[in-house]
Amino acid sequence: MIDWLFRTVLFTTIVLTVLNSSSMLWSQEATPLKTEPIEAGDKVVLKVGTKQSPPFAIKNPDGSWKGISIELWKHLANELDLEYEFQELTLDEMLAKLEAGELDAAVAAISVTSERLERVDFCHPHFSTGLGIAVSARDRTSPWMVLQRIVSTRLVKLILGMVGIVIMCGFLFWLFERKRNEAMFGGERRQGIGMGVWWSMILLLGHKGIVPASKMGRLLATIAMFASIILLSILTGVITSVLTVQQLNSGIDRVTDLHHVRVASVTSSTSAEYLQQRRISFQSYNTPREAILAVDENKAKAVVYDAALLKYLASTEFSNSIDVLPVLFNVQEYAIALQADSVLRKPLNEELLRYRESDAWGDLVYRYLGE
Template sequence: MEARARLVLSMDNRGHARPINPWKGGVIMISPRYILFAFALMVSLGASMVEARDPALSDRTLIVGTKEAPPFAMKSADGTWTGISIDLWRQIATDLNLKYELRETDLKGLLDGVASGSLDVAVAALTITPEREEAFDFTHPFHATGLGIAMAWKAGNPWVAVLKRVFSPTFLKVVVTLSVLLLAVGMLVWWFERKTNPQQFGGGPAKGIGSAFWWSAVTMTTVGYGDKAPVSLAGRVVALIWMFGGIIMISGFTAAIASSLTVAQLESPVKGPGDLSKVRVGTITNSTAASYLRDKRIGYQTYQTAPEGLQAVAEGKIQALVYDAPLLRYLINQGFKGSLQVLPNTFLRQDYGIALPPRSALRETVNRVLLQKISEPAWQDTVYKYLGE
């Protein structure tokens, strides 16, 4: 008769499980915490096997939607795709051994595709927003930026703008204030010099004050003709104070003139988002910029692509195009350099992420690889390659 081994468990008075060998009668002590550890290990291995069998991570070819959004997603003449987002996705797919097929669509197609599940992934320059998060999932952000404003570069005659500034109420007010100050200093010198120095500041109040005004202006501008000079102690004290004060004043006046000359070509009705309501504005359909303008009650014209919007600015159909700042700068450098510009300041921070269908099995796995990739020095090289920053 064949013998069969059996494991018999009993509990001792200390609460330990006691397997009993039926042949030798020996007792082996096993702690309950080891039993719990073995159970947890089995559960973990089972979960890993379920994940590995997920078709999204194994044999199925993923449908990855994209759209042209230079420099994050760009399609070359031979149909190949490159860009910051595309390069990042390729690295993630390679590390996870994912098979995929790129499918081009528009922005609405990307958003609707991941929301419905007809697209497994959407890769472009997609901004993470609360509204989109309600419809589908995003990975962790891989790039932070903001909205920018593209304007026409003013290339007209800068002297026209300078003349406008010279005859502006603000500038004329400065000139009048300066003239009054010159007159006041001149009158002080005349008062002290009219008796002790009649040859230079005498001849009646009108003539004396006129000579003192002339001396005050010459001293302030540091020309120093030397044709008139105070000789009394009080007059010289006033002159000494005015010499130092004049240097400071003429420096500020010169800086104001230089500023008028240098910014004349940059004269624009829009200095920031607060001025958008005063001009004709455009943006891209279904974009974050469109939502911003709508929330701010700013009227706008929509365009299907950023190049179409920039062309409208160049032709004068609109005065400003509001869209993602890095995309605007890249496109202007490529096709509108010298005719359009992007204002230096951005607003409304935007975080770009990879879009996934709701509760996608890919999310956690892709996130782990994404975070690893963007922490590597090679990622900064990729960003610099396309953006130069």
């Protein structure tokens, strides 16, 4: 009886052990191991999205890519021994494919925003910039625009002051000279005062051929000649300062001025989101070049887009027709976009930080932006 019981317990134990081992093996086969894509000899080809966004991503005529962000990615991929292929996509397509797991990374002028962080992941930012405003250079060089810059409130006040001084000096000249110099200031009062004003005006303009007959007239003439030097210097200074300070004036001095002009921007961009949030009406274009071309063709007054891209296009393709105003707002940062919780993020960040601390990064930025 005891021997039978012992054999039964032994048999049950063996059966349970076998079943438990089989269950563990089945579980290991059903759940594949999570592999890291960055290993020695790993030949997985990463799919990297990009788009035309000079100077960060520029497509060459032969189909290859260059630019600040592109060359940054090439350096990182080379250091990490990654194989990849570029796919030209729109920004919306890149974000959608990253979110769906159909794309491994996106490299261009991609701004980091809270809304995008809810959909995809980002590496550390590699470039800080902001939104800028580009306007037509021809508008500011027209005679009407030049006249508008010169005729400022300060200039009008100065001219009215000079007119007042001329009239006052003219009256005093008539008062002092009417008895000693009757040939010029005699006769009717209106005629005498008119001659005094004329005399005063030509003295203020620096004419030295007038010789007053009375002592008070000579003293007044001396004061008037010194005053003419001072006033003409002030007048020259005001005109110069007006032209210097307002050399880029296009009627847009701050962001709020955009409410009163025709604005162009790029579809689905950070600049478009910014304008929508502030209820600024704008016309959407597919590329920055098309938006700038709209201003160049007088279809819009200003382009609102990433300042670095506007400066690059203004200095290359639109050097004589478009200028970027010295206005920077809504500071933003560019970064490489990845899938959420991507295993690429940590090694890319480590190499990115090392590269940014090197002189090679400064040389790369200077080569494209000169700064």
